[in-house]
Amino acid sequence: MVSSSTTEHILELLRQVPDPEIPTINLVELGVVRRVEEVNGQLKVIITPTYTGCPAKQLFVDLIREQLTASGYPDVAIEMQLYPVWSTDWLSEETKTKLLKTGISPPVAQNAPVVCPHCGSKETKVVSQFGATPCQALYTCSSCREPFSYFKCH
Numbered sequence: 022m023v024s025s026s027t028t029e030h031i032l033e034l035l036r037q038v039p040d041p042e043i044p045t046i047n048l049v050e051l052g053v054v055r056r057v058e059e060v061n062g063q064l065k066v067i068i069t070p071t072y073t074g075c076p077a078k079q080l081f082v083d084l085i086r087e088q089l090t091a092s093g094y095p096d097v098a099i100e101m102q103l104y105p106v107w108s109t110d111w112l113s114e115e116t117k118t119k120l121l122k123t124g125i126s127p128p129v130a131q132n133a134p135v136v137c138p139h140c141g142s143k144e145t146k147v148v149s150q151f152g153a154t155p156c157q158a159l160y161t162c163s164s165c166r167e168p169f170s171y172f173k174c175h
């Protein structure tokens with residue numbers, strides 16, 4: 022018999038798994054881990070990759086599997102749910118603030134200016150659509166002239 026405290030415990034364990042690309046953010050904060058549920062005694066972790074072409078997709082599964090196995094939950098199923106598609110709207114304000122402190126400009130609505138994480142200027146321009154990872158674009162700030170990454174998935 023699985024109690025709701027077990028699913029809560031698993032969620033807690035997954036909060037300790039950092040995103041491979043942005044280690045200051047964990048997989049639950051990032052919204053990759055959607056929920057933990059129990060169906061007919063089978064525990065399941067439902068995940069949504071940050072975007073379908075994200076090369077970290079399999080890595081998320083491996084990291085979750087590793088953490089759960091190490092914590093005594095080797096039988097938990099990991100299910101990929103592609104719809105609704107991951108959206109940066111799932112990031113909380115707190116998570117966006119953390120991104121900013123990491124030097125990564127958090128996602129903004131389409132056509133809104135990308136803000137420089139160093140000085141807060143909106144005078145920024147894209148240098149390359151592909152930054153440190155495919156999920157990030159490389160920008161430069163016209164005010165402080167510092168380059169920075171923009172988290173661009175959707």
Ligand SMILES: [Zn+2]
Pocket residue numbers: 137138139140141142162163164165166167
């Ligand atoms: Zn700046």
